[in-house]
Amino acid sequence: MRSGEGPGDLDGRKxxxxxxxxxxxxxxxxxxxxxxxxxxxNLGVSSATVRNDMAELEAEGYLVQPHTSAGRVPSDAxxxxxxxxxxxxxxxxxxxxxxxxxxLRDASRELDEIVENATRLLGRLSQNLAFVTKSQPDxxxxxxxxxxxxxxxxxxxxxxxxxxxxxxxxFELTTDVTPDDLTRLSNVLNAHLANRMLxxxxxxxxxxxxxxxxxxxxxxxxxxxxxxxxxxNEQPIVAAAGAQNLLDQPEFRDLRKLRSILKIIEEQxxxxxxxxxxxxxxxxxxxxxxxxxxxxxxxxxxxxxPYRFGSHAVxxxxxxxxxxxxxxxLMALASGTAESLSERLTDIEAI
Amino acid sequence: MRSGEGPGDLDGRKxxxxxxxxxxxxxxxxxxxxxxxxxxxNLGVSSATVRNDMAELEAEGYLVQPHTSAGRVPSDAxxxxxxxxxxxxxxxxxxxxxxxxxxLRDASRELDEIVENATRLLGRLSQNLAFVTKSQPDxxxxxxxxxxxxxxxxxxxxxxxxxxxxxxxxFELTTDVTPDDLTRLSNVLNAHLANRMLxxxxxxxxxxxxxxxxxxxxxxxxxxxxxxxxxxNEQPIVAAAGAQNLLDQPEFRDLRKLRSILKIIEEQxxxxxxxxxxxxxxxxxxxxxxxxxxxxxxxxxxxxxPYRFGSHAVxxxxxxxxxxxxxxxLMALASGTAESLSERLTDIEAI
DNA sequence: CATAGCAGTCCGGGCACCGGAGTGCTAGAA
DNA sequence: TTCTAGCACTCCGGTGCCCGGACTGCTATG
Numbered sequence: 001m002r003s004g005e006g007p008g009d010l011d012g013r014k015x016x017x018x019x020x021x022x023x024x025x026x027x028x029x030x031x032x033x034x035x036x037x038x039x040x041x042n043l044g045v046s047s048a049t050v051r052n053d054m055a056e057l058e059a060e061g062y063l064v065q066p067h068t069s070a071g072r073v074p075s076d077a078x079x080x081x082x083x084x085x086x087x088x089x090x091x092x093x094x095x096x097x098x099x100x101x102x103x104l105r106d107a108s109r110e111l112d113e114i115v116e117n118a119t120r121l122l123g124r125l126s127q128n129l130a131f132v133t134k135s136q137p138d139x140x141x142x143x144x145x146x147x148x149x150x151x152x153x154x155x156x157x158x159x160x161x162x163x164x165x166x167x168x169x170x171f172e173l174t175t176d177v178t179p180d181d182l183t184r185l186s187n188v189l190n191a192h193l194a195n196r197m198l199x200x201x202x203x204x205x206x207x208x209x210x211x212x213x214x215x216x217x218x219x220x221x222x223x224x225x226x227x228x229x230x231x232x233n234e235q236p237i238v239a240a241a242g243a244q245n246l247l248d249q250p251e252f253r254d255l256r257k258l259r260s261i262l263k264i265i266e267e268q269x270x271x272x273x274x275x276x277x278x279x280x281x282x283x284x285x286x287x288x289x290x291x292x293x294x295x296x297x298x299x300x301x302x303x304x305x306p307y308r309f310g311s312h313a314v315x316x317x318x319x320x321x322x323x324x325x326x327x328x329x330l331m332a333l334a335s336g337t338a339e340s341l342s343e344r345l346t347d348i349e350a351i
Numbered sequence: 352m353r354s355g356e357g358p359g360d361l362d363g364r365k366x367x368x369x370x371x372x373x374x375x376x377x378x379x380x381x382x383x384x385x386x387x388x389x390x391x392x393n394l395g396v397s398s399a400t401v402r403n404d405m406a407e408l409e410a411e412g413y414l415v416q417p418h419t420s421a422g423r424v425p426s427d428a429x430x431x432x433x434x435x436x437x438x439x440x441x442x443x444x445x446x447x448x449x450x451x452x453x454x455l456r457d458a459s460r461e462l463d464e465i466v467e468n469a470t471r472l473l474g475r476l477s478q479n480l481a482f483v484t485k486s487q488p489d490x491x492x493x494x495x496x497x498x499x500x501x502x503x504x505x506x507x508x509x510x511x512x513x514x515x516x517x518x519x520x521x522f523e524l525t526t527d528v529t530p531d532d533l534t535r536l537s538n539v540l541n542a543h544l545a546n547r548m549l550x551x552x553x554x555x556x557x558x559x560x561x562x563x564x565x566x567x568x569x570x571x572x573x574x575x576x577x578x579x580x581x582x583x584n585e586q587p588i589v590a591a592a593g594a595q596n597l598l599d600q601p602e603f604r605d606l607r608k609l610r611s612i613l614k615i616i617e618e619q620x621x622x623x624x625x626x627x628x629x630x631x632x633x634x635x636x637x638x639x640x641x642x643x644x645x646x647x648x649x650x651x652x653x654x655x656x657p658y659r660f661g662s663h664a665v666x667x668x669x670x671x672x673x674x675x676x677x678x679x680x681l682m683a684l685a686s687g688t689a690e691s692l693s694e695r696l697t698d699i700e701a702i
Numbered sequence: 703c704a705t706a707g708c709a710g711t712c713c714g715g716g717c718a719c720c721g722g723a724g725t726g727c728t729a730g731a732a
Numbered sequence: 733t734t735c736t737a738g739c740a741c742t743c744c745g746g747t748g749c750c751c752g753g754a755c756t757g758c759t760a761t762g
Contacts, residue, residue, distance in 0.1 A: 031754095031755090034756085035754080036754095045704070045705085048707090051755090051756070052703095052704085052757095054756095055756090055757080065755095065756085066713095067711090067712065068710095068756070069711045070712075070713075071755065146497060148497045148509070148511075156511070158499070158509055160507070179538070241617060242617075243613055243617060247606055247610040255598055259595045259598045259599070260595075262594055262595035262598065266593075382724090384723065384725085387723090396736090397736050398736095399736055399737070400734085400735055402724090402726075403726095405725095406726080417744095418742090418744075419724090419741095420724050420741080420743045420744080421725085422723080422725095
């Protein structure tokens, strides 16, 4: 932090003015001037004084001016200070919290579908784009494997993990097996490996099980491949909902920008990258503008909160919207939704 | 067909003029005037004559004028006549056909993923929105069921159909079963029901199998539920790709329109409805403007072609774009992609 | 250190204007 | 008849201009 900058010099009035500018800009999407401020908010000083403070805040990097003789707009640093220090944290009204829970209640029993419903709900409530990312599969626990006999030299392996049924994988052998072989192998594997973390299951463990039954070593490959394939073909982004909400925001007037953003949403990879470093974190995080490290998303921001399945954080629920988003409310909304989602998922696990 | 209208009066020159107007408008997105026409195309008559013909074509409903003293634009009927009678069918160049095949070749082995890749490819090549719908699951063949024992009163049923592994369904019982019970029941079910059409599998059939082994009738419910759930939780739309391409078209200048279209794409239900009546059809179909019966999609059109898995048409590949789309090329492109996709899928089935 | 007043800047909406593209109609030629 | 040439008329849309409004920064003063 350079001297002369940073939170240190956010004394009472200047801090309040910064907060007010951010707040007002979030509400109106118009650059805010000193006069608007003194009129709408009870500052107790004149507009000239506010002007001086705003000039300082600009010099310190918290505000920027779109052009001379325009009002001020927050910079990334301005939003950051707002989120970290100035903003009053919001709570979700009980009533709304209940509504979220209710909406998630009568959803299906399919894991992905529940998560998807939560995402759609969040997209609708937040009036922004909501999306959800699953954590790395190797942070999942191995629960169960079932090898299914199809013909004497082919079969399907189904792997169940702590995140639900997760992968099926065809295999082909050069030697014959019987349905019974596969059943016995399934049982041995389950007995030996159940509840281990997936990343801790080594090919050698599998080989041991295969050898124990005197089966051909080929099967080791089939099983290992199946386990590897958990998550490999699984999309990191389960669902995204509410893209059309973004159009309402004035920052999307520019069609070219809109186009590249739509592309990013559709490709999903970039979205995943954005939240990937918060994956597994237990606390909400906010990224603003440049902090996203994606040129096209310069004036957007993302709020990310974890959700749990049982006791583990297994994924993140995020809201993508204009940098000028109501952080307090969206954070409360995301947290509330994630909480209800976690509860719902945990109910399911209890079966 | 009312007298005085319809293809009947599309004699040589007028038909040619209509075709040219549609062609030109598709290329330029500008209303076409009589002069442009005589200059760019070799009509052999003067612009005045063309004007007269165009006035007639307008009276007959094939063309419309955005406003007095503007050129003409095709109506739904105009496009329809173009597609059905006037347009020269296009073939995909061998080279392009090969490129499509190559792009699909090294894709994954997961069925849904292959289909999704094809959709993305089609979106990219067509520069429009591509999406894919699966046919009703009860048009699928039952292949295999596996009941997996989790605890003495719970388990998972996995149903494999001709469209690939399709559903898993948890069940809970009030009486105990052994892993062996489930394995035996799986075997009996497979022996009795394999290769039947899913819709022809009756609860009574399942009950017979359960009774044969002297198991509790509860299991019938579990199995039937699992079979029902094939496709129930499956999204009718597997993938949609290329929404951002739509932004390039001048017809999407209107943000409100764009917004409602995005919403429709995201919700998917409407997209499904649009193609649902062609599902299972063996031939390509085109729907133009009002024919879609969706107000918001008034000036869009859809091209739909079936793809096969083995010998059955199991889904439809569609392109959604402005009504002013290059029908010939897009139909060729969609057919080509569907063909390569079908081949690829059929290769897989051979395993 | 805060304030009042003032001169200066810049954006953006509104308006009038005009050129261009295209039409329909009528009268005359093939 | 059927086509063509010519003409008057219409309407859109881009351009340039102007002006009001909303700011700011600066300076002088309490």
